[in-house]
Amino acid sequence: MSELKIQRFDASQDDFGPxxxxxxxxxxxSDDRVNGIVDEVLARVRTEGDAAVVEYSNRxxxxxxxxxxxxxxxxxxxxxxxxxxxxxQRRALEEAAERVRRYHERQKxxxxxxxxxxxxxxxxxxxxxxxxxxxxxxxxxxxxSSVLMNAMPAQVAGVGEIIMVVPTPGGxxxxxxxxxxxxxxxxxxxxxxxxxxxxxxxxxxxxxxRVDKIVGPGNIFVATAKKAVFGLVGIDMIAGPSEILVVxxxxxxxxxxxMDLFSQAEHDEDAQSILISPDADYLDRVEQSMLRLLPTMxxxxxxxxxxxxxxxxxxxxxLDQAAEVANRVAPEHLELSVEDPQAMLAQIRHAGAIxxxxxxxxxxxxxxxxxxxxxxTSGTARFxxxxxxxxxxxxxSLIQFSADGASELGEVASILARGExxxxxxxxxxxxxxxx
Amino acid sequence: MSELKIQRFDASQDDFGPxxxxxxxxxxxSDDRVNGIVDEVLARVRTEGDAAVVEYSNRxxxxxxxxxxxxxxxxxxxxxxxxxxxxxQRRALEEAAERVRRYHERQKxxxxxxxxxxxxxxxxxxxxxxxxxxxxxxxxxxxxSSVLMNAMPAQVAGVGEIIMVVPTPGGxxxxxxxxxxxxxxxxxxxxxxxxxxxxxxxxxxxxxxRVDKIVGPGNIFVATAKKAVFGLVGIDMIAGPSEILVVxxxxxxxxxxxMDLFSQAEHDEDAQSILISPDADYLDRVEQSMLRLLPTMxxxxxxxxxxxxxxxxxxxxxLDQAAEVANRVAPEHLELSVEDPQAMLAQIRHAGAIxxxxxxxxxxxxxxxxxxxxxxTSGTARFxxxxxxxxxxxxxSLIQFSADGASELGEVASILARGExxxxxxxxxxxxxxxx
Numbered sequence: 008m009s010e011l012k013i014q015r016f017d018a019s020q021d022d023f024g025p026x027x028x029x030x031x032x033x034x035x036x037s038d039d040r041v042n043g044i045v046d047e048v049l050a051r052v053r054t055e056g057d058a059a060v061v062e063y064s065n066r067x068x069x070x071x072x073x074x075x076x077x078x079x080x081x082x083x084x085x086x087x088x089x090x091x092x093x094x095x096q097r098r099a100l101e102e103a104a105e106r107v108r109r110y111h112e113r114q115k116x117x118x119x120x121x122x123x124x125x126x127x128x129x130x131x132x133x134x135x136x137x138x139x140x141x142x143x144x145x146x147x148x149x150x151x152s153s154v155l156m157n158a159m160p161a162q163v164a165g166v167g168e169i170i171m172v173v174p175t176p177g178g179x180x181x182x183x184x185x186x187x188x189x190x191x192x193x194x195x196x197x198x199x200x201x202x203x204x205x206x207x208x209x210x211x212x213x214x215x216x217r218v219d220k221i222v223g224p225g226n227i228f229v230a231t232a233k234k235a236v237f238g239l240v241g242i243d244m245i246a247g248p249s250e251i252l253v254v255x256x257x258x259x260x261x262x263x264x265x266m267d268l269f270s271q272a273e274h275d276e277d278a279q280s281i282l283i284s285p286d287a288d289y290l291d292r293v294e295q296s297m298l299r300l301l302p303t304m305x306x307x308x309x310x311x312x313x314x315x316x317x318x319x320x321x322x323x324x325x326l327d328q329a330a331e332v333a334n335r336v337a338p339e340h341l342e343l344s345v346e347d348p349q350a351m352l353a354q355i356r357h358a359g360a361i362x363x364x365x366x367x368x369x370x371x372x373x374x375x376x377x378x379x380x381x382x383x384t385s386g387t388a389r390f391x392x393x394x395x396x397x398x399x400x401x402x403x404s405l406i407q408f409s410a411d412g413a414s415e416l417g418e419v420a421s422i423l424a425r426g427e428x429x430x431x432x433x434x435x436x437x438x439x440x441x442x443x
Numbered sequence: 444m445s446e447l448k449i450q451r452f453d454a455s456q457d458d459f460g461p462x463x464x465x466x467x468x469x470x471x472x473s474d475d476r477v478n479g480i481v482d483e484v485l486a487r488v489r490t491e492g493d494a495a496v497v498e499y500s501n502r503x504x505x506x507x508x509x510x511x512x513x514x515x516x517x518x519x520x521x522x523x524x525x526x527x528x529x530x531x532q533r534r535a536l537e538e539a540a541e542r543v544r545r546y547h548e549r550q551k552x553x554x555x556x557x558x559x560x561x562x563x564x565x566x567x568x569x570x571x572x573x574x575x576x577x578x579x580x581x582x583x584x585x586x587x588s589s590v591l592m593n594a595m596p597a598q599v600a601g602v603g604e605i606i607m608v609v610p611t612p613g614g615x616x617x618x619x620x621x622x623x624x625x626x627x628x629x630x631x632x633x634x635x636x637x638x639x640x641x642x643x644x645x646x647x648x649x650x651x652x653r654v655d656k657i658v659g660p661g662n663i664f665v666a667t668a669k670k671a672v673f674g675l676v677g678i679d680m681i682a683g684p685s686e687i688l689v690v691x692x693x694x695x696x697x698x699x700x701x702m703d704l705f706s707q708a709e710h711d712e713d714a715q716s717i718l719i720s721p722d723a724d725y726l727d728r729v730e731q732s733m734l735r736l737l738p739t740m741x742x743x744x745x746x747x748x749x750x751x752x753x754x755x756x757x758x759x760x761x762l763d764q765a766a767e768v769a770n771r772v773a774p775e776h777l778e779l780s781v782e783d784p785q786a787m788l789a790q791i792r793h794a795g796a797i798x799x800x801x802x803x804x805x806x807x808x809x810x811x812x813x814x815x816x817x818x819x820t821s822g823t824a825r826f827x828x829x830x831x832x833x834x835x836x837x838x839x840s841l842i843q844f845s846a847d848g849a850s851e852l853g854e855v856a857s858i859l860a861r862g863e864x865x866x867x868x869x870x871x872x873x874x875x876x877x878x879x
Contacts, residue, residue: 241826269867360840366849378840390677404796404814413802432806
């Protein structure tokens with residue numbers, strides 16, 4: 008334990024900006040080897056369909072199936088998994104699902120339109136996607152909560168069909184994952200993963216229907232494949248390692264904050280946990296808590312590597328400076344463990360999710376508060392949002408001109424079109440201008 | 444002219460599905476040569492900054508400048524371009540800008556929250572991005588209307604700073620483009636283009652500030668560069684060639700519909716114009732109009748190539764089947780040139796923009812109706828939307844638990860976290876459970 012040393016910074020030091028940049032630096036690198044493998048998998052699934060998916064699944068997931076049919080699970084199998092759960096787990100999962108649904112209902116976009124004085128109608132029609140694919144990682148990162156968080160916004164949006172893919176290395180099914188799929192309205196499950204699953208969803212095969220959008224986290228092969236098919240289908244953000252930034256005024260129990268930092272660090276070795284406080288003594292106290300609690304943690308090896316490589320304790324002058332640093336980090340999870348979090352909120356411009364007050368443990372948000380736990384990582388909260396119902400709806404502009412409106416605006420369109428040298432555009436508008 | 448033959452299909456023919464797929468097939472291919480050039484440009488701008496941007500601009504745009512300062516235009520220069528416009532052009536541009544602004548104001552997302560019985564607050568905070576980049580193509584495709592359509596949603600969203608890049612091959616400035624930038628609230632303009640402009644915006648240089656998102660159309664080098672920096676910054680969709688699908692009941696003046704089809708075809712040789720009607724004679728009449736009008740068109744060479752390669756006239760059984768085909772195409776522009784377009788609307792699931800009724804020429808939407816003309820192409824309307832204010836805002840989840848709420852939900856989180864083997868998550872929640 009003696010070797011655990013967490014990096015310290017003071018936001019008033021001259022080189023704090025560059026030091027912070029180095030601390031945050033993260034780039035997921037798809038090297039040539041990964042790109043080569045993914046390109047081959049995509050090309051073969053595209054041309055050979057099921058046969059290629061079966062072959063890759065047998066090879067990468069150590070299976071021995073002879074057809075895609077053996078890799079499909081229907082609604083009944085999912086319901087069976089739900090029915091067989093121990094009662095406390097089932098109740099917890101159902102309560103989480105209910106809260107997630109209730110929150111996401113508020114995100115549903117509605118069609119709108121307005122009519123101008125001359126009878127011209129303008130608006131936007133909002134519709135759900137026809138069919139989407141949810142990627143769920145297998146093995147150690149198979150999280151039932153992620154099934155809920157990825158599939159339920161699609162269900163609330165009214166998506167016609169939700170297809171889930173989940174690799175089952177060695178043929179092992181995760182019953183909690185299947186039970187969550189039942190709760191979240193998943194229609195079909197294919198036990199496939201990796202780039203071959205992404206390819207099957209993007210191109211379609213004889214058995215796997217082509218989807219309109221693919222969401223969900225995955226390893227570097229999955230991320231590379233998603234980026235490659237982006238454009239042919241929609242994708243969500245490419246996720247980096249999970250991060251938390253806790254801002255504390257120095258008055259929250261240090262053990263609580265230490266455990267909040269651990270809860271990020273335990274995700275994986277690259278996860279990042281940062282604590283900011285204007286109280287230097289408090290940073291010491293939290294560090295002491297961490298040193299004392301670490302040996303008691305089941306996942307201490309992962310936590311320790313994560314903390315050593317990527318954690319930081321940052322001293323700031325005051326909470327205003329803390330907000331400034333938070334905006335520079337644009338963290339996935341931002342915990343405002345302060346007396347008056349609402350007062351700080353107005354200063355926060357960039358964060359995936361904001362956990363306000365001493366009682367709001369980040370892990371409540373991961374599971375059951377209601378908001379989505381799929382959040383923008385690596386500073387992408389500067390320009391992106393939590394996964395939501397809006398990711399499974401799309402909009403069509405509506406324009407209906409009255410004869411009068413078309414005649415009047417036709418003049419404007421004609422001038423602008425001719426200014427761009429697009430005379431077919433101009434003449435198309437001019438036909439609708441009333442003569443005389 | 445005699446050689447112009449437009450492809451015909453009948454939706455009732457057995458092989459219509461595959462034939463339609465072939466008609467629509469489009470893939471923008473970044474070949475190895477393009478990828479190689481773009482990779483080099485990105486790497487050099489990232490490490491060398493301004494110097495590399497200046498060097499590439501001199502080379503690719505035939506300039507001879509020695510610093511980035513010579514490539515920047517300030518607000519005054521933009522205002523000067525606006526002030527010097529001929530009065531009719533200025534009035535047309537201002538009316539278009541005013542209508543676009545009014546429509547986009549309706550798209551502005553607002554923060555929301557609700558409080559549960561135990562005092563727990565949940566919601567979402569909506570904030571604008573700090574700084575975005577607008578890519579405007581130079582040369583023949585420099586469209587002032589595109590400046591309005593890309594920049595104004597950002598302005599309405601409340602984006603802090605809007606940076607425009609536009610290449611000026613041979614040093615030629617387009618005054619209409621600059622005037623539009625003035626109207627649309629662009630803050631700074633850099634006369635740079637290609638992958639070097641994308642790189643400058645994504646990484647930042649000594650002079651060009653790093654942005655959070657890059658939007659706007661460009662050639663294959665621009666598209667490839669945007670896809671490469673996706674993740675580091677946000678990007679809009681990679682645009683394919685423009686397309687229109689007109690559904691007509693056979694009662695609109697054939698010349699009008701012919702000109703509407705031309706107005707797509709004149710964009711470029713790859714643009715696609717499709718007409719669907721249950722009235723086979725009407726298809727003939729529109730084709731006759733096209734043959735007669737084509738020789739009178741300024742851009743007839745482009746129109747003719749586009750029509751020959753990619754246009755189609757499709758006979759359907761009735762308007763229901765027309766709607767089905769439209770949903771399969773998911774067109775960028777959908778014109779419902781029918782008696783009762785509102786009745787058809789409910790059947791339309793996928794389209795970028797829907798132009799309803801005989802008077803609603805697509806070109807009105809391109810310039811001044813109000814809705815955005817940056818629309819999903821190549822079938823991507825299945826999962827994406829017109830460019831809008833929502834593309835320049837992002838959301839942060841808000842969660843504030845009361846002591847009671849944290850205690851009660853802590854039990855649920857604890858059960859689910861332990862089910863996933865994440866015990867730091869569980870213990871973090873358990874600390875907030877009231878004892879006794």
